[in-house]
Each structure stands twice: as C-alpha cells, then as structure tokens.
Amino acid sequence: MNDSSTSGDLADGLRALVAGLAVGDRLPSSRELISRYRVGPATVARAIAALAAEGTVVTRPGSGTYVARPPGTEGRDAGADTDWQTVALTDRTVDTHLVGDPLGPVPAGTIPLDGGYIHRSLQPTRALSAALARAARRPDAWDRAPAGGLTALRTVLARLVGGTVTSDDVLVTAGGQSALSIAFRAIAAPGSPVLVESPTYPRALAAARAAGLRPVPVPLDAAGLRPDLLADAFAMTGARLLYCQPTFQNPTGTVLAPERRRQVLDIARASGAFVLEDDFARHLGHGGAVPRPLVADDRDGTVVHVTSLTKPGAPSLRIGALVARGPVMERMRAVRLVDDFFVTRPLQEAALEILSSPSWDRHVRALGTELRSRCAVLADAVLLDVPGATLTGLPTGGLHLWVRLPPGVDDHALARAARHRGVAVSAGRRYFAAEPTAAHLRIGFAAAADHAELTEGARRLGTALADL
CATH class of the missing domain: 1.10.10.10 (Winged helix-like DNA-binding domain superfamily/Winged helix DNA-binding domain)
Structure with a gap:
C-alpha cells in the first residue's frame, strides 16, 4: 500500500x-x-x-x-x-468512607442506635401519602418545575426561616445533602480550606472533600463553636468559608450560645468569609424554644443557610433549601441548574401540601415530645449499663447522644463488638476532620422501634464493652 x-x-x-x-x-x-x-x-x-x-x-x-x-x-x-x-480517571477520587457504614451491612435483628432518620412509626406517613396523592392529581403535576423551585413552596420555606428572608432568597434542593454539595462547590475553589466544627457531620466532610476542599477543624465546647479559636483559624488559613451547625449540632447536640452567634458572624465578616449554616434540626427540638437561625438576622449576605424536611419527615422526602443573598445565590442557582435542572415537581407539590396543613405543626410537636422521652430513656440506660461512659450533655434537640468512652477503650473496636452483640452504634472518630480528642460514640434514639429497644440496645452495648 x-x-x-x-x-x-x-x-x-x-x-x-x-x-x-x-x-x-x-x-x-x-x-x-x-x-x-x-x-x-x-x-x-x-x-x-x-x-x-x-x-x-x-x-x-x-x-x-x-x-x-x-x-x-x-x-x-x-x-x-x-x-x-x-x-x-487520574487521581480525582471521591471518598465515601464517611458516607457508608464502615462495618458493612447491618445484620437482621440488629437494634439501630446509629440511624440518622426517625423510625417509621414516628413519620407522618399518612399525611405524606395523602399529600403526594393530591399533588399527583394536579393537571400540571408532571410539568417542568421552575429551576429555583415552586414559588409557593419557596414562600412557605422563607416563612419558616423567618427574619427578612423572602421567597427570592430561597433555592429548593433535593434534600440537605444536595444543598451542602451545591454550596461547597459554588462558594470555594478546589484546594481551598474550609473551617468546620470539631467534631462535625461526616457527610458534610465527605461533600467538602468531594468538592476538592480541605476541612480544617475548630473545637467546640459546651456553648458551641469557640470564637477565639475560630478567629485564629481564619487568620492562619485564610479560609473564606465556615461550615457549622449552630442548633442541636450533630453529633454533640450543642446549641451555639446567644452571645457567640453574633461573634461568629462578626469574625466571619471581618475575614471576608461565608458561614454555611446547616440547620438540619430546626424541626427536631424536644419541646423547648429553638433559637432563630443565623440567617434570620444576617443582612450582609454572610450566611448561606441550609434547611431540610427529610429528618423530621421521612428519608424519601428529599426536599431541602438553600437560603442566601447576593451573587452567591446566583452562583448556587447556576450549579444546581447544571446538576439536575430542578427538583421533581410532584415531590415539591407534596411538600407544599404537607407544610401548608395544620397536620405538620401537630406532627412536629408530637415528634418533639417523643424524641425528648426517648432521649431521657436512652441516656438513663447508657449510664446504667455502660460503665465509665460519660454524656457530654443531655441534648434539647436532635436525634443523638454524644458519649465519651472510658480511657483506653477504642471506639471502632467497641462499635464492631457491639455489632456482634446485635446493636449498631457509630464510632466517634468518623466525626473528626483530624485526630479525635478522645474516644466517643454517637448513639441515636430516633431510629429504634420503641423504648424497649433503646434499653435493650444499651444493655447489649454494655455487654460488648465487657467483651473488650
């Protein structure tokens, strides 16, 4: 040729x-x-x-x-x-070890004290089913939804946040995790530092790292994030983003003290940084007063607020929202438009139906009463059956206890031993962006079936500790 x-x-x-x-x-x-x-x-x-x-x-x-x-x-x-x-694919990996269960699938019959969702018996399933059925019968149910979310739903969500927030400040997302992913990618460039509470929510760490960010821990105490160390962290790293959970923090359950709320915003503003406020537990209070979200008192666009209906509703009620003002909102709208255009309309319509009904307020009140009761039952059982365990405080909201283990006990080993005894708990090291300060367990009281399972789960955990 x-x-x-x-x-x-x-x-x-x-x-x-x-x-x-x-x-x-x-x-x-x-x-x-x-x-x-x-x-x-x-x-x-x-x-x-x-x-x-x-x-x-x-x-x-x-x-x-x-x-x-x-x-x-x-x-x-x-x-x-x-x-x-x-x-x-080169070396751009997505680390999922903080998202999945490091011990693998939970065997049948295991008491779930590691769950992050409320038990089915606590979910408003009848109201959700009725709302979804009504939404599906709408003539426009399967039409394309606006990219930012249905106007009526954004209006209701803005009202729930309070302050001067309007519907124009709200972007509907497919749950809180989607909102975190959008915000991390929109606000900070890959390789940038992001300040996080220590300990903090593992899936937020996973989302930040998937966006190419470097989590830098800032310690908590009984009053929440420490402003003095926060100021040091901003100065040392040059970070332009803080991720925090000011209300019923996961995993500790702490509430950021009133005087610190203003300090945190002042420090962030002086550093030219955003505060990503994860308000996942707004509807998970145990009956007492719930502090206003940071964004409700923010007029300068410092706060980017995340809220979600999933935790107080049901795992598949994947409706959340981002609340922000200024160019950062336009950036986040662009990211979500590229990601998936919009959240499915029937689910938005169903969320609007449920939030607009008196049944939602009744559900939130009843849920708070039950969570308070479960929290007390589990706390008493842990102190009785797990020798040497210390509660860092009895939370007034949220779904978990944060338990400090006796000296010399390995949290991961205990979590594994507990699994063999038929109870699932979360090893505390997963909640730290760097080295943990001590061995802890996060023990949940919302996913178990009833009080009897909570007390039996604590008994099994004590037996697992004795096995070590």
Whole structure:
C-alpha cells in the first residue's frame, strides 16, 4: 500500500488483520500502522474511527486500539479488562468512607442506635401519602418545575426561616445533602480550606472533600463553636468559608450560645468569609424554644443557610433549601441548574401540601415530645449499663447522644463488638476532620422501634464493652 491508499483500503486491511486476532488483542500502534502500510496519520485515524464506529475495534485513550467483542456478547465475559479507566480517571477520587457504614451491612435483628432518620412509626406517613396523592392529581403535576423551585413552596420555606428572608432568597434542593454539595462547590475553589466544627457531620466532610476542599477543624465546647479559636483559624488559613451547625449540632447536640452567634458572624465578616449554616434540626427540638437561625438576622449576605424536611419527615422526602443573598445565590442557582435542572415537581407539590396543613405543626410537636422521652430513656440506660461512659450533655434537640468512652477503650473496636452483640452504634472518630480528642460514640434514639429497644440496645452495648 502506498501514500495514495485511501482510508477505506486501510480499513479493509485492518479487518483482515482483526480476523486473525482474539477479542481483546491489541492492534499495532498508529506509528506501526503508518510504517507498515505506508500511509499518513490522518488515514490511520480515519480507518480506525470507521472500525470503531462499526464495532470491530474499541479505542482506549492512552492505551491503544483493541479487538472488540462481537455485538450481543458483551455481557458474557465477567473478566472484561477495565484497567485502562484507572489511567483515564487520574487521581480525582471521591471518598465515601464517611458516607457508608464502615462495618458493612447491618445484620437482621440488629437494634439501630446509629440511624440518622426517625423510625417509621414516628413519620407522618399518612399525611405524606395523602399529600403526594393530591399533588399527583394536579393537571400540571408532571410539568417542568421552575429551576429555583415552586414559588409557593419557596414562600412557605422563607416563612419558616423567618427574619427578612423572602421567597427570592430561597433555592429548593433535593434534600440537605444536595444543598451542602451545591454550596461547597459554588462558594470555594478546589484546594481551598474550609473551617468546620470539631467534631462535625461526616457527610458534610465527605461533600467538602468531594468538592476538592480541605476541612480544617475548630473545637467546640459546651456553648458551641469557640470564637477565639475560630478567629485564629481564619487568620492562619485564610479560609473564606465556615461550615457549622449552630442548633442541636450533630453529633454533640450543642446549641451555639446567644452571645457567640453574633461573634461568629462578626469574625466571619471581618475575614471576608461565608458561614454555611446547616440547620438540619430546626424541626427536631424536644419541646423547648429553638433559637432563630443565623440567617434570620444576617443582612450582609454572610450566611448561606441550609434547611431540610427529610429528618423530621421521612428519608424519601428529599426536599431541602438553600437560603442566601447576593451573587452567591446566583452562583448556587447556576450549579444546581447544571446538576439536575430542578427538583421533581410532584415531590415539591407534596411538600407544599404537607407544610401548608395544620397536620405538620401537630406532627412536629408530637415528634418533639417523643424524641425528648426517648432521649431521657436512652441516656438513663447508657449510664446504667455502660460503665465509665460519660454524656457530654443531655441534648434539647436532635436525634443523638454524644458519649465519651472510658480511657483506653477504642471506639471502632467497641462499635464492631457491639455489632456482634446485635446493636449498631457509630464510632466517634468518623466525626473528626483530624485526630479525635478522645474516644466517643454517637448513639441515636430516633431510629429504634420503641423504648424497649433503646434499653435493650444499651444493655447489649454494655455487654460488648465487657467483651473488650
């Protein structure tokens, strides 16, 4: 073959070559084909493209061209070679160890004291089902929803947040986790530091790291985030973002003291930084007063607020919101538009139905009463059955106890031993962005079926501690 040979002639020659090779065999490199067939690079590229289009070969960038499997037989060989993807994907990994259960699936019959959702018996399932049925019957139920969310739903969510927040300040999201992911990617550039409470919510750490950010811990005490150390952290790192949970913090249950709320905002504003306020527990108070969110008193656009209906509602009520003012909201709207356009309309309509009904307020009050009772039962049981365990405080909201373990006890080992005894708890080290200050467990009281399961779970945990 000479220089005037067409790519069609070369393609015929390559088909003949492929006929003598096995599936997965590598064809000669482009340089070898140029030399062997005496053609130019463009001719080789066109011929290989033709064979790839017809399914005769498959090209793997950075690796080469290989004989393809005949159409219709792709699923017959479990040993397909996908190693080439390691090179193509480079080193940009997404760490999910903070999202999944490090001990694996929970065996049947295990008492769930590690859950982050309320038990089915506490969910407003009848009201949710009725609201979804009514929403689905609307003539426009399956129409495209506005990218920012239904105006009526945004208005209701703004009213729940309070202060001077309006519907224009609200962006509806697919739950709180989606809101965190959007905010982290919109506010800070990859490689930037983000200040976080220590300890803090593991899935927020995972979302921040997936956005390429570097979490920097700032310690808490009984009154919440320490302003003196926060100021030091901003000065040392140059961070432009703080992630915090001022109300019923996960995992400690602490509430940021009133005087510190203004200090935190003043420090962030002086540092030219945003405060990402995760208000996941707004509807999880145990019957007492719940402080106003930081964003309600923020007029300068310092606070980006996250709220969600999932925790007080049900796991699949994936409705949340971001609240913000200024260019940061436009940035977040752009990110969510690129991500998924909008949250499904029937679910937004159902959320609007439930929030607009008196049944929601009744549900929140009843849930608070039950959570307070469960919290007290579990706290008493842990102190009785887990020798040496110390409660860092009895929370007045939220779903968890934060328990300090006796000296010398390994939290991960105890969580594993507890699983063998039929109770699931969360090892405290998952909640720290750096080295933990001591061994803790996060023990939940919302996912168990009833009080009897809570007391039995504490008994099993005590037995697991004795096993160590």
